[in-house]
Amino acid sequence: MSFPWHLEPWIRFGAFAGVLLLLAGIELLAPRRRPSAGRRQRWPGNLGLVALDTLLVRFLFPVAAVGAALVAQERGWGLFSLTALPFWLEIALAVVLLDLIIYGQHVLFHAAPWLWRVHRVHHADLEFDVTTGLRFHPVEILLSMAIKVAAVMALGAAALAVLIFEVLLNATAMWSHSNIRLPGRVDRLVRHLLVTPDMHRTHHSVVPRETHSNFGFNLAFWDRLFGTYRERPEAGHEGMTIGIPDYGSAGQLRLDRMLLMPFRQPPEEKET
Template identity: 45%
Template sequence: MEVIVRLSVFFGILIGMLVWEAWRPTRRLQLQRLQRWTVNLGLALFNILVMRISVGAAAWQASIWAAEQSVGIFNVLILPSWLSIAGSLLLLDLAIYAQHVAAHRWRWFWRLHQVHHTDIDFDTTTAVRFHPMEIMLSMAYKVVLVLLLGAQPMAVIMFEVILNGCALFNHGNVSLPGGWEKRLRYLLVTPDMHRIHHSARPIETDSNYGFSLSCWDRLFKTYTSQAQLPQTEMTIGLNGFREPNELGFFGLLALPFRRLRLR
């Protein structure tokens, strides 16, 4: 059930975002769509296959076990179900923010996470451009969090759906009207906000870590409101990786095991 819900929502939002990008793109892409989409969506499908073979819906299964064994904070505290779910969603989102910060600051973690940032364009398919080892590490991290929090199975499903949906949205090659973008950014991470995180300028790359809620960046002083260059002119990606020929599917799988390059 958990997998069916997640994949149904994921592909529905993905198709919707691709249509939006085709209708009103913010930036002109440097590479042909087919070239990038083959790599990005290829990684996504490969990761889905790896996860199904290895750990499957581990976080959801962990939440069921935690509920049966009364393990975790929200299984010990006597709280209304809605409050338990809301608390779990909030704390899980904070934890994913912390994970993202660690992915940029810990050298070994950056080896994996740089795969995501080597995309020299920025559209909704960038949201699924991750190395399988990072995906598995993230799942292990979420399992630990679910057990510590005692997050309800419904909370886990809701969190995964929200996280995936927000990632597809905030990686979109789209922009909201100025007034709406500013209002929405008070609550959620918008494409304009997250695009700054994918800037080739290291000081901008190392900011705006949020995936869903934008409050964490403001709270922990990692927020950048505007890039040095306009959204349509900023360079996307990493300065050490500008050649599309080395950014193919197998090249990205091997990337964490190569010598690190200066950003």
């Protein structure tokens, strides 16, 4: 029986909505930090970006990454087409390699100044919760999708592996950005394999050496392997400041300001 690929968007949406609602509910019941900026200030812009990003991707990449995998499989493209691995092992390797590529992409978006101008929209959120994991400028989303499609075709990854990876990446991006509290022992255990909210929150610190650490969204060992791991923020999770110093005002949370952010000087630069 063949997989019903026409249901792929609905599978992804169902997983997205379920994880978002679950984590948002836990944040209300057991928040890790007391928010300095409320949901009413932040969520309209953050969720507005999600809606816009989704529409643009569906319009400009109608087949997206799963469709690219189906095309690559049909035409025999990519690294895995040259191997005779068991299907389960091919799925696992493809998911891990795609996660490594996304880690590398994240490092690149911090390293290249013109990419950082786009990526800083994600970092300019005044707080850190499940919607921060969805707050990406449309230019970044489109560049990321182009990289993902190219990677899928180069690997010749199975469509099922790509679907699993897409669902996992979306879910773990929300999880790793969520404002939830894990017991210290559980956090230390889990972060040997998966990125935890405490691990990734450090990445959203205003302190540059902390901003440029803990790049992983999903698998935690890339940061240790490549020397970008930082255990905790120096000021502690309750005392740290989240965001980018130049974009610390509530006015920068508006959707129109976020869309224009990569193309404008920071407010402080204009005043000097």
